Amino acid sequence: MNIVLLGPPGAGKGTQSKRLAERLGVPHISTGDLLRKNVTEGTGLGREAKSYMDKGLLVPDELVTRMLTGRFEQKDVRSGFILDGYPRNTAQAKTLEGILSGPGLDIDMAVYLDTSEEVIVQRLSGRLVCSKCGANYHSTNMPPKKEMVCDACSAALYQRADDKEETIRRRLEVYNNESAPVIDYYSAKGILKRLAADGEAMAVLDKIIDLVREEDDSFKIQK
Secondary structure, eight states, X not given: OEEEEEXXXXXXXXXXXXXXXXXXXXXXXXXXXXXHHHHHXXXXXXXXXXXXXXXXXXXXXXXXXXXXXXXXXXXXXXXXXXXXXXXXXXXXXXXXXXXXXXXXXXXXXXXXXXXXXXHHHHHHHTEEEETTTOOEEETTTBOOSBTTBOTTTOOBEEOOGGGSHHHHHHHHHHHHHHHHHHHHHHHHTTOEEEEEOOSOHHHHHHHHHHHHHHHOTTOOOOO
């Protein structure tokens, strides 16, 4: 099954998509991970992307499209995939359809993680990020074993500037204005599933898996 996870910043898309991919035994595809991988490996696309990132600019959609096109040409996506962080608007949703049409793929389900603003503020304002490997933690919900030190690589953790409460609320306003049409887009196609996502992460994951089972009971869900 090919699934897109949608939701505002702080809805838990990254966490849920990785865990869901593990449980279903399919690849987790993140545009953020693809960008970092290309930059780290110094690919042509990575060098182009870095030239924008170094200036504090957004990476153009055209570069992201090329990265996704290459990723969806790989054979492992034939068994299904979980897409995280894309599309963010209807133009990207239509671009995604074009990308997937090449290898003969399509989106089977779009899951919207419906999360309240106050829960999002609580989640993001406590978020900590590793300065080296990019791993995410939370000061309350998922603290590192050693204060402000990454469990994985022992590098220092920090709070992103855009994880301050005032900035978070502005980001949510922008998201709601830009992304509402994407939700309508997938709803019109009859593949949108809305899911209350204010609860504990594992409980939300169980709800997503229930949705998958309802759509396709052929998956062997891993524990």
